[in-house]
Amino acid sequence: DTEVTQTPKHLVMGMTNKKSLKCEQHMGHRAMYWYKQKAKKPPELMFVYSYEKLSINESVPSRFSPECPNSSLLNLHLHALQPEDSALYLCASSQRDRGRNTEAFFGQGTRLTVV
Amino acid sequence: GQSLEQPSEVTAVEGAIVQINCTYQTSGFYGLSWYQQHDGGAPTFLSYNALDGLEETGRFSSFLSRSDSYGYLLLQELQMKDSASYFCAVMEGRRALTFGSGTRLQVQP
Numbered sequence: 491d492t493e494v495t496q497t498p499k500h501l502v503m504g505m506t507n508k509k510s511l512k513c514e515q516h517m518g519h520r521a522m523y524w525y526k527q528k529a530k531k532p533p534e535l536m537f538v539y540s541y542e543k544l545s546i547n548e549s550v551p552s553r554f555s556p557e558c559p560n561s562s563l564l565n566l567h568l569h570a571l572q573p574e575d576s577a578l579y580l581c582a583s584s585q586r587d588r589g590r591n592t593e594a595f596f597g598q599g600t601r602l603t604v605v
Numbered sequence: 606g607q608s609l610e611q612p613s614e615v616t617a618v619e620g621a622i623v624q625i626n627c628t629y630q631t632s633g634f635y636g637l638s639w640y641q642q643h644d645g646g647a648p649t650f651l652s653y654n655a656l657d658g659l660e661e662t663g664r665f666s667s668f669l670s671r672s673d674s675y676g677y678l679l680l681q682e683l684q685m686k687d688s689a690s691y692f693c694a695v696m697e698g699r700r701a702l703t704f705g706s707g708t709r710l711q712v713q714p
Contacts, residue, residue, distance in 0.1 A: 523701065532692055532704035533648065546701055580647060582702075593638070595703055596647040 496581050496597035504605055505571060505598045509602045513564040513581030522564045523594070524556060525580040534582055539564060578602075609693055616711045617683055625678045625708045626665045627693035633654030635696040637669050637676045640704070643689045651678065651691075672684040679711075 492524075494515045503509050513522065520541050525533035538546035539558040547556075555567040564581055578601050584594040609629045617623040627637065636655035640648040652660050654669035654676060666679040680687055693705040 530707075530709075532707050535701055535703060538701045582648075586703075593653060594648075594649040596649070598647045 494581055494583055494595050494597035496579075496600055498600055499598065500601050500603075501601045503568065503571065505573075507571075508569045510521060510568065511566040511579055511581075511596055511602075513566075514562055515583040515595065516562055517583060517595065518561075519583035519585055519595070520561060521584045522558065523582040523584075524564070524566050524598075525582065526580040527580055527599070533546070537566075568602075570588075572604045573604050606698055607685050607703040609703065610695055611691075611705045611708045612665060613706065614709045614711070616713060618713050619683055620678065620687060621683050621684060624683050625680075625693075626693050626701065626711070627676045627678075627705055629674050629695050629705070631674075631695050631697040631703070633697045634671070637667070638679045638694045638696065638702065639665075639667055640668070640692045640694060641661060641689050642692065642707075648692065678704075685712050685714070 497512045522539045524536040526534045526536055534547050536550045537556040542558045553570050557565040576601045580599045582594045583595045611627050612693040615623055636653055638653045639651040642648045645670055649664055652662055652667040654660055654667050657669055657671055659666055659668045664681045686711050690707045690709050692707045694702045
């Protein structure tokens with residue numbers, strides 16, 4: 491199983507809503523990532539979890555709150571978002587060692603629209 | 606900080622060879638990766654170079670020169686399905702992937 495599964499695939503939410511994005515992998519990867527991607531732009535790193543601990547927060551606004559309940563799951567809790575937060579949110583995972591294999595596996599993303 | 610530069614667009618015809626260059630500046634460096642992303646899809650891994658030299662995987666090859674902070678992706682025998690965006694990405698000191706701006710490849714008949 492080399493899949494990263496993200497749900498939901500599409501999400502429309504109002505600026506006062508609270509919603510969560512979910513990500514799951516069963517490859518035994520110990521690093522998991524959230525990226526944000528706007529149209530025709532590269533993925534931008536938001537958060538990195540290493541061994542279920544938050545290791546990188548790229549100065550992301552507090553209206554985005556990540557959570558890693560266990561080594562297979564990653565959530566992104568959303569609250570009071572702005573229309574400019576509309577984007578494709580990508581989850582990825584990779585092995586966490588110094589070996590040659592640093593391939594990151596990406597989920598298909600959640601396309602978020604904030605209205 | 607990190608910065609990676611790539612050409613924004615490349616156009617080539619079916620069957621041709623195309624090279625996409627990437628120059629980078631980063632603090633700490635573990636390796637250079639290449640990802641392909643079709644419109645509406647997720648990035649998918651193509652190749653990774655940790656050491657200088659050429660890595661070949663089928664029609665795709667990738668090259669790295671650490672001393673020049675430079676790499677390239679070579680695509681041979683281009684097919685229409687290769688039309689996509691291609692990103693170089695560095696695994697840098699913080700152990701996270703940072704992506705270049707991306708190169709949009711258009712393959713024409």
